[in-house]
Structures are given as structure tokens and as C-alpha cells.
Amino acid sequence: MSKLFRAVIMGPPGSGKGTISERIAHSFGLKHLSSGDFVRENISAKTEAGVLAMTYIKKGLLVPDHVMTRLLLPRLVEMTKYSWLLDGFPRTLAQAKALNSACDLDIAINLNIPLETLKERLRHRWIHPASGRVYNMCFNPPRVQGIDDITGEPLIQQEDDRPEALVARLRHYKDVAKPVIDFYKAKGILYTYSDTETDQIWPNICTLLSTRIPTIQSDARCASTP
Ligand SMILES: Nc1ncnc2c1ncn2[C@@H]1O[C@H](COP(=O)(O)OP(=O)(O)OP(=O)(O)O)[C@@H](O)[C@H]1O
Ligand SMILES: Nc1nc2c(ncn2[C@H]2C[C@H](O)[C@@H](COP(=O)(O)OP(=O)(O)O)O2)c(=O)[nH]1
Numbered sequence: 001m002s003k004l005f006r007a008v009i010m011g012p013p014g015s016g017k018g019t020i021s022e023r024i025a026h027s028f029g030l031k032h033l034s035s036g037d038f039v040r041e042n043i044s045a046k047t048e049a050g051v052l053a054m055t056y057i058k059k060g061l062l063v064p065d066h067v068m069t070r071l072l073l074p075r076l077v078e079m080t081k082y083s084w085l086l087d088g089f090p091r092t093l094a095q096a097k098a099l100n101s102a103c104d105l106d107i108a109i110n111l112n113i114p115l116e117t118l119k120e121r122l123r124h125r126w127i128h129p130a131s132g133r134v135y136n137m138c139f140n141p142p143r144v145q146g147i148d149d150i151t152g153e154p155l156i157q158q159e160d161d162r163p164e165a166l167v168a169r170l171r172h173y174k175d176v177a178k179p180v181i182d183f184y185k186a187k188g189i190l191y192t193y194s195d196t197e198t199d200q201i202w203p204n205i206c207t208l209l210s211t212r213i214p215t216i217q218s219d220a221r222c223a224s225t226p
Contacts, residue, residue, distance in 0.1 A: 005030065005083040005213050006103055008090065010180065011111030012173045013166065014118040014125065016198045018134055020111070021087040023202055028213050031079060035072060035088035037132050039063060042071055060160060062176075065094040073102050083213070093179040100183075106212060108184035109205060112194040115170060122161040129156055139198075 007030070009017045018034065025032035039057070042050030049071040053063045063071075072089055076099075090096040099105070124137040128148040135142045135155060142149050160169060184190040191208060193201045206222035 004081075006086075006105050007084075007107045007109060008086045008099070008105060008184075009109040009111070010090075010177060011113065012118060012170050012177075013160070014122040015111040015113040016201070017087045017111060019140075019198050020109075020202065020205060021085055024085050024205065024209065027206060028209055029083070030213075031082045031084040033075065033079070033084050033086045033089075034132065035068070035086070035091075038072055038075060039068075040130075040132055047071075062091060065092055065098070068095060069098040073098065076102055090180055091173075092176050093183060096180045096183050105184075105187075105189055107208070108187075108190050110181055110184075110190055110192040111201070112192050114196060115167075117196045118170065119163045119166055122166055123163060125161050126155040126157055128153060 005028075007024075009021055009024075011017050021032045021034070024030055039050070039053050043054050043057075044050070049067055052067050053071065056063050056067075062068075068089065076084075076086075086099075090099050121136060121139070124139075126135045126137065126142070126146070127133065128135075128151065130151070130153065131148070133148060133150065137145075142155065146155050147153070148155055159165060181190060181192075191205075193204060195201045203222045210222065
């Protein structure tokens with residue numbers, strides 16, 4: 001069996017973590033683990049951590065580190081046989097350290113996207129709240145405007161995605177992410193990508209992963225759209 005591959009993807013809200021994670025999972029057969037999805041699953045299942053997490057999310061806050069690690073690390077233990085890409089975790093240095101004690105990462109992908117681009121993207125972001133499925137009215141619109149492709153249920157726009165809210169979210173992101181970025185830089189596993197378009201970033205990430213994940217055979221998958 002080839003060596004398992006473990007990666008995290010970081011970036012501010014709207015930077016394309018979810019979009020790029022889906023492409024990586026699809027092209028390289030990694031499991032895409034989204035911390036937001038784990039939180040939503042725990043909320044739906046009314047687990048102790050989920051009920052606690054909900055009290056913070058309602059206020060627009062990050063879930064505290066100890067709740068988040070309690071919710072997430074056991075899920076990683078279930079994944080010991082799989083290669084995975086973790087999206088949305090770690091967001092803080094404490095989370096990065098907890099993850100570091102649980103497993104060895106191969107790479108940390110860091111998306112560095114200009115503020116104006118983020119604002120523009122999130123203005124057009126629509127979400128299916130139950131599943132966390134994300135659409136963009138320009139980039140990847142649903143088949144029917146305002147309706148989720150899979151369930152037929154209505155899509156919503158998050159209050160948090162308004163340009164006014166975004167500036168504060170971004171400032172907060174920068175403050176908490178900087179020590180995490182420095183942590184991975186010091187470990188020599190940080191790969192930062194800066195551009196305004198996912199389709200420009202994707203071939204570079206794909207090329208990097210092709211050299212690191214032995215099972216990939218063809219670089220045809222690294223075209224701008226997978
Ligand atoms: N690593 C984490 N640490 C703390 N809270 C988290 C973490 N991951 C998810 N959450 C909580 O779950 C919520 C939903 O997470 P999710 O990543 O889906 O959405 P988001 O915050 O809108 O992120 P983005 O805009 O970057 O996609 C977050 O707003 C936050 O409250
Ligand atoms: N116009 C445009 N929109 C993009 C691009 N890449 C992703 N998007 C869209 C999809 C989403 O609606 C929004 C944010 O992307 P996302 O993958 O949800 O980001 P993230 O919050 O998980 O980091 O932007 C892109 O390259 N161009």
C-alpha cells in the first residue's frame with residue numbers, strides 16, 4: 001500500500017478552500033474532511049459538542065478550541081487507513097498543536113487571496129444550509145436560481161458574507177491564522193498560493209500534489225478545470 005498522505009488547507013473566508021478541496025479529493029482520491037461539515041453533523045445529531053458549538057455559531061463566533069478538537073480529533077482517528085485533506089481546521093495555533101500531536105502532516109496549503117476578490121465572491125455566495133453546499137452565482141451557479149441542485153431546497157445568503165461583516169471577519173482571520181502559518185512555515189511544509197482565480201491556482205496545487213502522491217499517473221488532471 002502506498003504511503004498515506006495528510007494535508008490541511010487554510011485561507012480566509014471565500015478564498016476557495018471548499019472549491020479546491022473538492023477538486024483535490026476528486027483528482028487524487030483523498031477524503032475531503034470539512035470542519036464546518038463536522039460541526040453541522042454534530043449539531044444535527046445533537047451531540048454534546050454539537051449543542052455546545054451551536055451556542056457559539058448562533059453568535060457568529062468560532063467554536064472554542066477545546067470543543068472543536070473534541071469534535072474533530074476522534075474523526076481523524078477513524079480515518080487512519082485513508083489519505084485526507086482537512087479543510088477549515090486548524091484555525092488557531094492551539095488547534096494546529098493539537099493536530100500536530102495527533103498526526104504528521106505532509107503539507108499545509110495556504111490560500112492568499114486579495115480582499116476585493118473575497119468581497120466580490122462572497123457577495124455572490126449562496127449556501128444550502130443543511131448540507132453546507134456552496135454555489136456562486138457567477139462561478140458555479142445552481143441549475144435553478146436560488147435552489148439546491150441535489151435536494152431542491154431553497155438556498156440562503158449568510159449574514160456573515162456581507163461586505164461589511166467580511167472586513168471584520170478577515171481581520172480576525174489574519175490575527176488567528178498568522179501564528180498557524182508561521183507554525184507550518186517553521187516545519188517546512190507550508191505552500192502558499194496567491195491569485196485572484198481558483199482556475200489559476202489549481203494547476204499549481206495539482207502539480208505539487210502529483211509529485212507528492214505516488215498514485216497519480218497523469219498530469220492531464222492539472223488543467224485549469226478538472
Ligand atoms: N476550526 C474551527 N475552529 C472554530 N470554529 C470552527 C472551525 N471550523 C468550523 N467552525 C465553526 O463552524 C462554522 C461553520 O464553518 P465553515 O467552515 O463551514 O464556515 P465559515 O466560517 O463560513 O468558513 P468559510 O467562510 O471560510 O468557508 C464556523 O463559522 C465556526 O463557527
Ligand atoms: N468568481 C470566482 N468565484 C470563485 C472562485 N473560486 C471559488 N469561487 C466561489 C465559490 C464560492 O461561492 C465562493 C467561495 O469559495 P469557497 O470554496 O466556498 O471558499 P471557502 O470559504 O471554502 O474558502 O467563491 C473563482 O476563482 N472565481
